[in-house]
Amino acid sequence: MKFAKSRFFPAIVCFCLTLLFCGLIAPVWGKTPPHLVAKSPSSLGEAIAAMEEDWTREYEQYFSREFLDEPMPVAEMSRAIAKLSQASGQRIAVIWIKTKADRLQLALLTPDAQPIKRTTTGVSEQQLQQTLQSLHNNLVAVTRRHRTTYLEEAQQLYQWIIAPLEATLQLQQIDTLIFCAGPGFRLLPYGVLHDGEQFLVEHYNLATIPAFNLTSLQYNPLENAQVLAMGASEFSDLEPLPGVSAEVQTIVPNLWQGESFLNEAFTLEQLQQQRQQYPFEIIHLATHAVFNAGTPDQSYIQLSDRKLRLNEVDQLDLNQPPVELLVLSACETAIGSQQAELGFAGLALQAGVKSAIASLWRVSDVGSLALMSEFYQNLRNTSTKAAALREAQLAMIRGDIHVEGDTLY
Structure with missing residues (x-):
């Protein structure tokens, strides 16, 4: 990518945004790289519910307060996303990210499909954390010295997180990604992920949420806000x-x-x-x-x-x-x-x-x-x-x- 001379590289800010969308028809699997193991969607609802429960508990323990009376079933999540999809006029997907000892688990929910799951194997939790830390260190250096040393990590993380889902995202013309992530990925500036040609933010609107169950579902335009x-x-x-x-x-x-x-x-x-x-x-x-x-x-x-x-x-x-x-x-x-x-x-x-x-x-x-x-x-x-x-x-x-x-x- 060509940068303007002496250009300031933007610090990608992290934000939580209330944009939620859902899938309604059969999953589209696309082409899966050989190192990715596709999972049956039959148990995905339980997997998403388990992640939501774990992460809600983490926030409740950290803040010493209760945030949720009753968790939302995945089917109800789909209905809530469908309603917001119509209100905002965007094609939105929600991506859950969870690390295991030797793998990275991804769950995807889109407007036009049942949720799907991908597991990237051969990636240790230690390797993931080292890559995330190195990316952060290099991004801080970029804002000071205008270098591109962050690109290696940005491209590696793209391959681990986005590439396994890319075919589905493109086929369904997704334009907004909402990330719901576990430990290690909550501070990742997703916009800087790089496919070798462009940043992720050049393809999608981006947001993060602490948990779907902890997110406001009401869409309100702000043109008249104070x-x-x-x-x-x-x-x-x-x-x-x-x-x-x-x-x-x-x-x-x-x-x-x-x-x-x-x-x-x-x-x-x-x-x-x-x-x-x-x-x-x-x-x-x-x-x-x-x-x-x-x-x-x-x-x-x-x-x-x-x-x-x-x-x-x-x-x-x-x-x-x-x-x-x-x-x-x-x-x-x-x-x-x-x-x-x-x-x-x-x-x-x-x-x-x-x-x-x-x-x-x-x-x-x-x-x-x-x-x-x-x-x-x-x-x-x-x-x-x-x-x-x-x-x-x-x-x-x-x-x-x-x-x-x-x-x-």
């Missing part, structure tokens, strides 16, 4: 974020209607008060957000007056009424920690919001401004948040927007 944008640029014990003021003021009022508060005005009391006065559908927080190993109280969102611990986020009552989108634009996450994974991937779940967009690692202020500006511009003209984010990422991949030093072009 944004509460808040941020801080100076901190007593953290690095400054000098671009926050420009980011917040670009979003509100330049790109979107709403209210904005900066620095000393970015307090817990102000956030709670603003939500009580008006039910903002989008909340954008431009500040440090850190997801650490350990219990939820070790992770936090930095306000101007205090650290809002992850175990306190539910006290904001962002589900009364539910916030459609929570955006955190300056996150840092402890890659390799299952607790940090659960905290990051479960952010929307714990906060009680319908979806969240957050960065996996710190990028430059001007890079964040570029990506967020494009995202909010696209959000008015696309049917979903996933499509809006994809268009922003594509603009950076094409070189329509790039960064040299601290300057945005």
Whole structure:
């Protein structure tokens, strides 16, 4: 792929998005590489139910609370996805990913077929984790030194995760992938997976969910939404974020209607008060957000007056009424920690919001401004948040927007 000169490579942000679709007819198996073992769909419902149960329990144990009264049967998942398919006008597939000691298990649910299962053998759990860690390290290096050392891992992961399902996805004209993954894969920036010619985000809208059973199923367009944008640029014990003021003021009022508060005005009391006065559908927080190993109280969102611990986020009552989108634009996450994974991937779940967009690692202020500006511009003209984010990422991949030093072009 040809990159624009001195171009800033976009940090692929990880997000949980409420887009769910289903399959209704017989499975299409396509051509299966010899190292892949096709499984009968007769037991797939039980396999999906088991993954959903395991992952729901993990989130409940991590956050020390119950999220689910009764799990959803796979047949009901299909009906829920069908309804959302019609509402959003997209062709969506849900992919479950689970690792075993010597294999990778994939389950796929599409709008026009019964669920199918693929098992990639000959891949150890240790090999998978090493590849994921190496990809993350190289992606962080890319944002600093404009190198492409991440491509080897990005292409290998594509072969393990996407290639086994590629024939079915193409045959059914899927345009949106929702990943529901177990330990190790919850922090994977799926958009960077590479088929040797293009990134995955160049083919699909992308989203992740903690579990299907834990995901809101209601589709609501956002063209008339109000944004509460808040941020801080100076901190007593953290690095400054000098671009926050420009980011917040670009979003509100330049790109979107709403209210904005900066620095000393970015307090817990102000956030709670603003939500009580008006039910903002989008909340954008431009500040440090850190997801650490350990219990939820070790992770936090930095306000101007205090650290809002992850175990306190539910006290904001962002589900009364539910916030459609929570955006955190300056996150840092402890890659390799299952607790940090659960905290990051479960952010929307714990906060009680319908979806969240957050960065996996710190990028430059001007890079964040570029990506967020494009995202909010696209959000008015696309049917979903996933499509809006994809268009922003594509603009950076094409070189329509790039960064040299601290300057945005």
